[in-house]
Amino acid sequence: MLKGINLEIYEGEFIAVMGENGAGKTTLIKHFNGLLKPTFGRVLVDGIDTRKASVASLAKFVGLVFQNPDHQLFCETVWDEVAFSLKNFNYSEEIIKARVRKILEILDLTKYSDSSPFTLSGGERKRVALASVLVWDPKYIVLDEPTIGQDYRQKDRLRNFILQLVTQGKSVIMVTHDVEFVAECHPRVILLSKGRIVADGSAEEILSNEEFVNECSLELPQISKLMKTLKDLGVNQKIIDVYSAKTYLVKMLKG
Amino acid sequence: MSLRVFDGFKFKKLNTPIHKLDPRSKFMFIIAIFALTLLFTNLIGLTVIFLIQLPLIFLAKCGKKWLKTMKGTAFFAILIFIMNFITGASFAFSLAMTIRFITLVSSFSLFFMTTSPDDLGLALEQMKIPYTLVFTFTTAVRLVPTIAVDAQTVIDAQKSRGLELEKGNLMKRIKNFIPILIPLIVSAIRRSMELAEALESRGFNASKKRTSYLTLKLHKLDYATLILTIFLLIFGVYLKLYVPLPQIDLPIKVPPIQLFYKTF
Numbered sequence: 208m209l210k211g212i213n214l215e216i217y218e219g220e221f222i223a224v225m226g227e228n229g230a231g232k233t234t235l236i237k238h239f240n241g242l243l244k245p246t247f248g249r250v251l252v253d254g255i256d257t258r259k260a261s262v263a264s265l266a267k268f269v270g271l272v273f274q275n276p277d278h279q280l281f282c283e284t285v286w287d288e289v290a291f292s293l294k295n296f297n298y299s300e301e302i303i304k305a306r307v308r309k310i311l312e313i314l315d316l317t318k319y320s321d322s323s324p325f326t327l328s329g330g331e332r333k334r335v336a337l338a339s340v341l342v343w344d345p346k347y348i349v350l351d352e353p354t355i356g357q358d359y360r361q362k363d364r365l366r367n368f369i370l371q372l373v374t375q376g377k378s379v380i381m382v383t384h385d386v387e388f389v390a391e392c393h394p395r396v397i398l399l400s401k402g403r404i405v406a407d408g409s410a411e412e413i414l415s416n417e418e419f420v421n422e423c424s425l426e427l428p429q430i431s432k433l434m435k436t437l438k439d440l441g442v443n444q445k446i447i448d449v450y451s452a453k454t455y456l457v458k459m460l461k462g
Numbered sequence: 463m464s465l466r467v468f469d470g471f472k473f474k475k476l477n478t479p480i481h482k483l484d485p486r487s488k489f490m491f492i493i494a495i496f497a498l499t500l501l502f503t504n505l506i507g508l509t510v511i512f513l514i515q516l517p518l519i520f521l522a523k524c525g526k527k528w529l530k531t532m533k534g535t536a537f538f539a540i541l542i543f544i545m546n547f548i549t550g551a552s553f554a555f556s557l558a559m560t561i562r563f564i565t566l567v568s569s570f571s572l573f574f575m576t577t578s579p580d581d582l583g584l585a586l587e588q589m590k591i592p593y594t595l596v597f598t599f600t601t602a603v604r605l606v607p608t609i610a611v612d613a614q615t616v617i618d619a620q621k622s623r624g625l626e627l628e629k630g631n632l633m634k635r636i637k638n639f640i641p642i643l644i645p646l647i648v649s650a651i652r653r654s655m656e657l658a659e660a661l662e663s664r665g666f667n668a669s670k671k672r673t674s675y676l677t678l679k680l681h682k683l684d685y686a687t688l689i690l691t692i693f694l695l696i697f698g699v700y701l702k703l704y705v706p707l708p709q710i711d712l713p714i715k716v717p718p719i720q721l722f723y724k725t726f
Contacts, residue, residue: 261626273622277652278649279620279645
């Protein structure tokens with residue numbers, strides 16, 4: 208159930224949608240490619256009203272990666288799995304080959320291209336699902352809980368990859384509970400609670416605000432907590448990631 | 463595409479006489495209806511059996527959900543009608559077979575809408591059926607709505623990858639369901655294995671003799687239902703054997719095509 212959502216997402220933006228369980232995050236992103244149609248009001252994607260377009264035609268612009276990869280993997284090999292959507296969009300055989308090869312390489316899956324997706328580990332299956340959407344190069348990329356089941360290194364890779372997409376001018380919208388991951392990425396953060404947007408602003412502003420964070424059953428990022436305990440030293444309260452915290456503190460200690 | 467069809471088989475707790483009935487007497491009644499629908503091939507007989515259920519559905523206050531189920535079965539009902547008709551059956555007979563199918567579906571729908579899976583399990587247990595079997599049965603019933611939710615998610619995920627279900631000729635449309643069915647089956651198997659492990663780690667079947675806090679008891683209404691059931695059955699068999707029901711036939715007939723044998 209979503210109520211009174213008024214949201215504009217621009218090209219090249221990086222957005223994290225956060226909120227407690229059942230806040231309506233997944234419901235919200237399902238409106239982006241027309242899987243769900245608004246019962247009241249309208250959703251426009253590049254000016255196209257989602258109520259008047261098919262999911263397949265909207266999917267070309269809006270690539271949505273679901274939370275659980277087991278809900279979409281079905282092919283005999285990882286290669287076929289990733290090529291599936293390109294075949295649906297009627298791309299030529301040559302383009303399919305080139306694109307699949309490229310995306311498998313980027314997501315570190317080339318060595319699995321002939322194995323069955325079902326034999327892979329949870330984190331690898333998740334990356335295959337991601338590859339199967341990113342492969343058609345959608346303009347808007349919507350990720351539902353991309354960090355679940357990924358180890359630290361893979362999360363790091365994912366972050367770099369997402370940031371790279373953003374610098375290429377893509378819009379990335381991700382739903383997540385992972386405050387630490389968000390703190391390291393500095394996206395625009397939209398907080399949802401009980402179907403309403405309760406806050407919309409930069410990650411520094413929202414993730415350092417205890418009131419907002421508690422309202423959505425989240426925790427402050429570790430660095431933010433550290434900064435809170437150092438408040439009487441007069442440190443900047445808006446720092447949330449490790450790197451800027453380090454440079455800031457070192458600079459402060461040196462004088 | 464929506465899986466609302468299953469709503470008509472989902473239990474919802476309501477305070478009506480039908481919900482209060484013991485699952486055993488309700489089940490006997492449904493079985494009687496089942497037997498009678500298979501006994502008759504006559505259009506009038508089957509229509510009467512179908513009509514018997516309507517006040518009960520009304521009494522159980524689940525008319526809306528029942529209608530949804532009926533809408534969902536409409537496709538198969540029409541298919542059965544056409545199959546019978548083009549293979550040379552009379553109009554009345556084809557209609558009768560369609561009503562037979564609808565009656566069977568709606569009687570099961572009524573039973574599952576008004577019987578909680580827990581009560582059903584308890585009833586089976588009290589009928590001295592081994593608990594492992596009872597558990598398997600109740601789990602299967604309980605998983606239907608869960609799998610329906612899964613199916614919807616799979617459909618959404620594949621549509622997001624450009625799959626168009628309502629496109630192409632018949633063969634293409636059937637093929638379109640492969641990307642839906644495989645993830646569904648795989649996740650169902652994964653879930654059942656996890657369920658088995660969870661059960662074992664919690665000591666399933668550790669004690670041979672289970673006791674239960676609740677016991678089911680037959681009440682006045684249950685005895686009334688059982689008597690009605692027996693009466694219905696005897697009356698039905700009597701009618702079938704000794705009273706020829708009037709045949710209605712409409713002079714609509716197509717030349718028989720020997721495609722299939724009479725379906726259903």
